Amino acid sequence: MSTIEKKRPKVFEYFQSEDQFAGGVAFCAGCALELNVRFISKVMGKNTVLVGTPSCSAPVLNGQNVAAWHKLGHYACTMTGVASSATGLARYYQRAGIDANVVCFTGDGCAQDIGFQTLSGAAERNEKMIYICYDNEGYMNTGIQRSSATPFGASTSTTPVGSQSQGKTTGSKNMPLIMSMHDIPYVATATLSHLEDYAQKLVKAKEKAKEGFAYIHVFCPCLVGWKIPMDDSIQVCRAAVRTNYFPLWEAVDGKFQMTHKVNKPKPVQELTSRLGKFKHLNDENLAILQSKVNKRYKLLQALCEAPE
Amino acid sequence: MSAQNRVSNQTKVITGNAAAAYGAMLCRPDVVAAYPITPQSELIEQLAQFHADGILDCEYVTVEGENSAQNVVCGASMAGGRTFTATSSYGLVYMYDAMFNTAGYRAPVVMINVNREPPGIHAVCSGQQDMISVRDTGWVQLIAETCQEILDLTIQAFRLAEDYSIQLPVIINYDGYYLSFLAESVNIPAIEDVDKYLSVLKSQPKRPTLIPGEAIGCGSHGIGMGYVELRRKHMAAMDRVMPIVDVIDEEFGQAFGRRYGGQIETYRTEDADIVLVTSGSAVGTARTVIDAKREEGMKVGLVKLRLYRPFPVLRLSDALKGKKAIGVLDRSICFGWGCGPLYMETKAISSNIGHVPMLSFIDGLANMDITKEHIGQMIDTIFKASQGDSYQEVTWLP
Numbered sequence: 001m002s003t004i005e006k007k008r009p010k011v012f013e014y015f016q017s018e019d020q021f022a023g024g025v026a027f028c029a030g031c032a033l034e035l036n037v038r039f040i041s042k043v044m045g046k047n048t049v050l051v052g053t054p055s056c057s058a059p060v061l062n063g064q065n066v067a068a069w070h071k072l073g074h075y076a077c078t079m080t081g082v083a084s085s086a087t088g089l090a091r092y093y094q095r096a097g098i099d100a101n102v103v104c105f106t107g108d109g110c111a112q113d114i115g116f117q118t119l120s121g122a123a124e125r126n127e128k129m130i131y132i133c134y135d136n137e138g139y140m141n142t143g144i145q146r147s148s149a150t151p152f153g154a155s156t157s158t159t160p161v162g163s164q165s166q167g168k169t170t171g172s173k174n175m176p177l178i179m180s181m182h183d184i185p186y187v188a189t190a191t192l193s194h195l196e197d198y199a200q201k202l203v204k205a206k207e208k209a210k211e212g213f214a215y216i217h218v219f220c221p222c223l224v225g226w227k228i229p230m231d232d233s234i235q236v237c238r239a240a241v242r243t244n245y246f247p248l249w250e251a252v253d254g255k256f257q258m259t260h261k262v263n264k265p266k267p268v269q270e271l272t273s274r275l276g277k278f279k280h281l282n283d284e285n286l287a288i289l290q291s292k293v294n295k296r297y298k299l300l301q302a303l304c305e306a307p308e
Numbered sequence: 309m310s311a312q313n314r315v316s317n318q319t320k321v322i323t324g325n326a327a328a329a330y331g332a333m334l335c336r337p338d339v340v341a342a343y344p345i346t347p348q349s350e351l352i353e354q355l356a357q358f359h360a361d362g363i364l365d366c367e368y369v370t371v372e373g374e375n376s377a378q379n380v381v382c383g384a385s386m387a388g389g390r391t392f393t394a395t396s397s398y399g400l401v402y403m404y405d406a407m408f409n410t411a412g413y414r415a416p417v418v419m420i421n422v423n424r425e426p427p428g429i430h431a432v433c434s435g436q437q438d439m440i441s442v443r444d445t446g447w448v449q450l451i452a453e454t455c456q457e458i459l460d461l462t463i464q465a466f467r468l469a470e471d472y473s474i475q476l477p478v479i480i481n482y483d484g485y486y487l488s489f490l491a492e493s494v495n496i497p498a499i500e501d502v503d504k505y506l507s508v509l510k511s512q513p514k515r516p517t518l519i520p521g522e523a524i525g526c527g528s529h530g531i532g533m534g535y536v537e538l539r540r541k542h543m544a545a546m547d548r549v550m551p552i553v554d555v556i557d558e559e560f561g562q563a564f565g566r567r568y569g570g571q572i573e574t575y576r577t578e579d580a581d582i583v584l585v586t587s588g589s590a591v592g593t594a595r596t597v598i599d600a601k602r603e604e605g606m607k608v609g610l611v612k613l614r615l616y617r618p619f620p621v622l623r624l625s626d627a628l629k630g631k632k633a634i635g636v637l638d639r640s641i642c643f644g645w646g647c648g649p650l651y652m653e654t655k656a657i658s659s660n661i662g663h664v665p666m667l668s669f670i671d672g673l674a675n676m677d678i679t680k681e682h683i684g685q686m687i688d689t690i691f692k693a694s695q696g697d698s699y700q701e702v703t704w705l706p
Contacts, residue, residue: 075527077383081382087369088369092389
């Protein structure tokens with residue numbers, strides 16, 4: 001088991017590192033995904049190979065039809081083949097003694113839906129790699145369809161609000177917790193309003209990936225899909241944390257802990273009122289969403305308090 | 309004695325599956341990924357045992373499905389490794405999306421496909437429909453007839469796939485049951501001899517690989533002209549496969565004393581009036597029947613199709629040119645044309661060979677034995693057609 005260094009660089013120090021991306025990359029103005037992927041590359045460093053899929057990140061990561069690009073190695077594959085392609089890369093690099101951080105970077109639709117089997121398989125085999133899921137709660141790139149990460153009540157193009165519908169009828173899959181049940185060295189949640197926390201987790205993931213599979217689930221709003229103003233994505237991330245809608249935690253070798261305790265959580269309306277996809281929610285449905293948030297948080301608390 | 313040569317450099321009675329495993333092991337793959345499926349499972353179990361016994365030094369990735377198996381070997385191949393996988397039937401179909409990438413990325417993966425029928429989960433029996441269905445994924449496809457040929461073709465497949473002028477993935481097909489579980493005497497070469505045979509690859513330029521720390525990407529075909537350029541290059545590489553298959557077969561013959569004819573094997577076709585074209589395990593039966601018909605004075609010959617993709621248009625045209633009638637025996641079907649798929653492709657070269665009666669025979673679906681009697685009937689029908697009798701274009705046997 002590798003030891004995790006006590007003193008780590010602060011977040012502003014990472015911003016001194018060389019930016020692996022060119023200016024003018026093809027994301028929407030104000031998109032949290034750009035901050036996310038630039039930040040990951042700053043912490044991970046140059047020996048990183050990104051593995052990605054057709055998605056919002058594809059044009060930038062895989063250089064499709066865009067001039068602005070990055071300096072990292074990258075491997076594009078189908079949505080069914082991310083963790084498995086990365087397995088192939090990582091296994092050969094290990095065999096050949098090539099130093100590499102193999103980092104899968106996909107949306108929730110790939111991680112939780114169509115690529116879930118292969119992700120689960122790679123985690124069970126404890127492949128030495130990092131999987132980062134940027135969770136924007138649906139298929140944003142193809143036109144804002146629902147995924148298994150779409151929350152209860154959200155309006156999407158395949159769960160639209162209508163005279164007979166109030167949005168999605170079921171809740172989301174608790175993906176980070178599912179990944180933690182794979183008995184892997186590192187699982188964490190993170191978001192872009194808490195970059196210090198995120199940086200620490202990326203560093204830990206990089207270290208723990210020398211032992212086995214590391215998974216980070218990142219709450220990453222989509223301005224277009226969630227119908228929010230372009231200067232609001234970081235506020236949305238903060239609201240998700242403050243309401244316990246998206247608690248920040250990690251599980252190191254199966255030991256759970258909160259990395260950012262919210263002393264007085266706000267009601268979930270503090271988040272939903274900011275998001276156009278929830279604007280139709282009535283009090284009854286808001287109460288259902290709140291109860292789902294509470295239930296999920298209690299389960300997490302119990303895991304954090306579980307004896308060793 | 310090396311760990312490998314404790315089990316090789318000898319002649320043993322082994323199954324087709326074991327022959328494939330020996331062939332793969334002798335080529336020292338870096339990464340093997342596979343998922344079990346009947347009738348292939350014995351092959352990957354044998355490789356796992358080689359790995360467990362220290363005979364096969366590789367990363368052996370026991371994946372959770374064939375789609376992952378294909379992606380693992382593609383990724384490992386693009387990283388720079390020699391890779392191997394094996395599957396059959398639904399497993400091949402489950403890899404379908406990933407197979408396009410492996411071929412499109414020009415990853416020189418070698419894969420065994422043990423032919424088995426795909427429609428119906430209880431059709432756990434032989435048939436070539438699986439390989440036919442992945443025809444246009446961009447892979448090279450070869451077909452073996454015997455257990456010895458399975459081993460030899462596996463070695464040749466690495467030589468072909470990794471050749472600098474090719475860089476394409478290769479499938480070796482062999483009939484499930486008839487070959488996968490048939491035990492025959494097989495010569496297993498010494499690993500040093502296989503090393504020597506493959507050493508020509510080391511003298512070639514290094515193919516491009518995905519190296520961390522460098523701004524290299526793979527898998528972005530893009531759109532427009534970038535895409536068109538890659539497709540044209542892929543097709544040109546496929547065209548180079550045909551002649552090089554013949555060269556590799558000859559090189560192999562010089563190294564190991566066994567030659568198979570390259571793209572096709574012709575048997576008693578030189579002076580033949582009529583010819584039967586077929587592939588795989590049925591060829592042995594067909595040879596016996598051809599010999600018997602020759603005894604009776606009928607001038608009949610046989611073409612064994614070894615290369616299925618690319619289709620050996622020139623070699624096949626040469627073998628069939630000037631014949632009076634041609635029959636093609638298929639172990640699968642081709643919708644839309646209502647005949648066998650190998651027949652359909654052979655018919656497409658009729659302008660090269662002259663317009664003579666051509667007959668499609670469909671037999672051996674789902675482990676229905678292709679008997680000597682069936683082949684005798686086929687040859688008699690082709691003969692009658694060559695004599696000017698009216699004939700039915702497509703015949704299902706039994």
